[in-house]
Amino acid sequence: MRARRVRAGLKGWGGVGAMAAFCALALAFVLLLPRTQSPDDGSAGLDGPGVAEGHQAADAACKDKDAEKLTLSPSAADGDTIAAIKARQGEKRKLIVGVDQNSYRWGYRDPNNTTAALEGFDIDLVHRIAEDILGDPDAVQFKAIPTNQRIPAIQEGRVDMIVRTMTITCDRLSDVAFSAPYFKTGQQLLAPKSSKIKGYDATLADTKVCTAASSTANTRLTEDRDAGRIPKSVNLDTVVPNQLDCLVRLQLGEVDAVVTDGALAASQAAQDPTVELKGDPFTTEYYGVAMNKDADDLVRRVNRILVEYRASGWQASYDTWLSATLGTDATTSKPPTPAQYLRES
Incomplete structure (x- = not known):
């Protein structure tokens, strides 16, 4: 029933198979861009101790259709988490962010780009967050995080946040905190x-x-x-x-x-x-920025950044990276403007 063959006629970067091989090799080590070559010694000044990996029961009152509302209201105030990020010295004074490096147009390295810089829709958002918190859009240490390691990376303190096409769900809200949505999909x-x-x-x-x-x-x-x-x-x-x-x-x-x-x-x-x-999408889902459950000030800051980003920045990033694959009309992909921030603490 299943032909054992490699499909011909690939386009793009010389074929997805080639891209996948490239990415498989790249994922064998921690991704650090040339501009962010601070050592990963597990003690990069992240706020608070690592949390043991584990899966907690979801809040019984949470419903996935409303999960994106369970976040904190926006604020520009610095708290302990942001203060710890700003206190990093020298080459370590960077926002540490878990991303993908092999999702075309979202977070990827284009082999035809000699700078080897990460590009994509998610990457644009990371630069905007870094600019707001540290005053420099390039003050980022990117870490390539596999899909199944997104939550452990946050809980263990390996990253400040995950910006990696991560859907907001009640189940995940038991383990991490999310920002308001920045993208709608299914x-x-x-x-x-x-x-x-x-x-x-x-x-x-x-x-x-x-x-x-x-x-x-x-x-x-x-x-x-x-x-x-x-x-x-x-x-x-x-x-x-x-x-x-x-x-x-x-x-x-x-x-x-x-x-x-x-x-x-x-x-x-x-x-x-x-x-x-x-066929058509069979769910409605929202991507959010994932952070440590105790990093309330960081969650609030990211939500304030997203208020501005939705008004100025989101559409330009969509046009650059996603219009070719999802269409020029971004209506179905735009995140909702939060009418409520239901999480109180």
Whole structure:
């Protein structure tokens, strides 16, 4: 049923397969841009001790459809967390941010760019946050963090924040704090154009679907299969550390489809002309900046920055990075202007 082949006709950077190989090598070590070469000694002045990795039960009062409202109101005031960031000396006086380096148009290195700098929609937001807090948009130490390590990286104090297409959910709010939303998307299927799969429906019967570990896609598919909302015969055994790994499995014919955020899937489809999005998004999700649960002042500062960014900066970044893959009309992707900040402390 599954042809063991590498699809031909790739475009973009010489093919997604080449990009994936490049990224796999790059992910073997901690990413530090040339302008941010401070050593990672595990004691970069992060506020407070690391939190032991673990998964807590979600707040029973939280509903995922309203999870994006459970954040703190904006404030420009400095607190202990921001003070600790500003107190870093010399080359260590940087905002430490977990990002992706292999999501095309979101956070990636273009091999055709000789500077080797990270680029993308998420990266633009990081620079804006660094400029506000430290007065320098380039005062950033980027760390490449796999999908399944986003929460541990925050809890263990390895980063100040994660800006990495991370969906706000009640489950995650048990472990980390989120900013207000900065992007709207939804889960969607990616499959070969020739596939019998038509969408998130009965056509998934007897197929193998790949998801990233600790992703909202993995959680949703497992729940829906167990509840009978998709065929019981859907095989979900292929779970990988990073969502791009799923695209490589799809290209090799090892799986029949990928489920990931539609915004990311669209970028992947733009690189590989043999695959396409199948059906409409079947969830509504919001990306937020993730931070330590105790970093209230940092959460409030990021929310204040986002108020300004939505008014000046967001659209320009969308036009630069995402309009080619998601369309020039950004209406469906714009984050809602928060009417409420429901978290009090």
